[in-house]
Amino acid sequence: MTYDAISLDFYGTLVEEDHAALTSVAQTIAQRAASSTDIPQIMSQWSHLFSAACADSHGPSFRTQKQLELDSLSALLAEHGIDADAHELSAEVFRYWSAPSPFPDAIEFLAKCPIPVFVVSNIDDEFIFAAIAAIGWEFPQVVTSEMAKSYKPRREIFDLALARTKLSPRQILHVGDSYTSDVTGAANVGIDTAWMNRLHKSPNADASVATRTISSFHDLLPLLIQETKTER
Template structure:
């Protein structure tokens, strides 16, 4: 059995910000010049990803900074009269009080080994979210701590160094194939994919539908 669990947070323990993003996109559509509403999400995501992938080391910027910058560029591109600060604050409000998946608290209570949260988020925001839901992880490691975002290896390496654990002693749980599964695998950490939408499972990937099913995998036997 593994000695510890690393676990993603948004999309794995609590809900992602998809609903908030839809509402913001609608407001951009209503206040801008847009032919197809789907163009908004595509452009916004591309702007965020471009900045996100280059944000590490000396070029690191926080999630809040990256989200605000990408949203502001999106508003300008679509000639929207909406206020970037007001819209981005809606997203930040979600980050500190996100809805939690129903089995998450039970997972933390049942886990026979220490659970460490490893997340692409700013430290202050995730600490508020953890406190809001009364969760008690053994530790929290964020992109802000490592000055790097998953799927880059630095955040996983930072978590391993901080806990004194080797990659073989840990299993990482997350909902993103790229950030969590491929990112953890890049440093030799076994990973379990939380596949809540019953998507097709790639060969060689350990997949479960919810957190409690993780206990049925070989990592806990």
């Protein structure tokens, strides 16, 4: 099937995730925790707190990702009996959000993709636009969770993307690395999906089925180029 545009997740898809920055914070917590713990356990606890906060953050109850980061970290610090400033500990994370490292295959993809691409990301406006500027990319549309007042996999952010691009779900292929947020979220709106499975993970047994699975943009670019040539 041919598409008129590609919607792209940003962190984990176009640029590397913030794992190193988060691990650094977790290491500090492990060293200062009142009881014995380790970095993987802290990362798991933090992820659970953050994910739960995201799920509850929509509409009138919406909070930015920066605030969710600070709130979940504050809760984590309290759980481990640590008196520390969440803002200070999160500084490295916020710096990375503003200046992330792009994947080499993403750079090539954006330079050669034969159809328009736009971004749909669970992130605050200040960070995504700083990141795009730092890398030197340009997109015709950027749709964020802050704009939609909700986070993927909820449909509001996808609905906003469709409204802003004036495209129907069947005209778009959404590419993202999160099976829950990207594949399930987009599929629930009727958008075809390409799961960016860089780490060769297994999807949940009850998860929506991705239209296709790719391990890098090298798997997708030739297909789009061929489809464009065939259409012409």
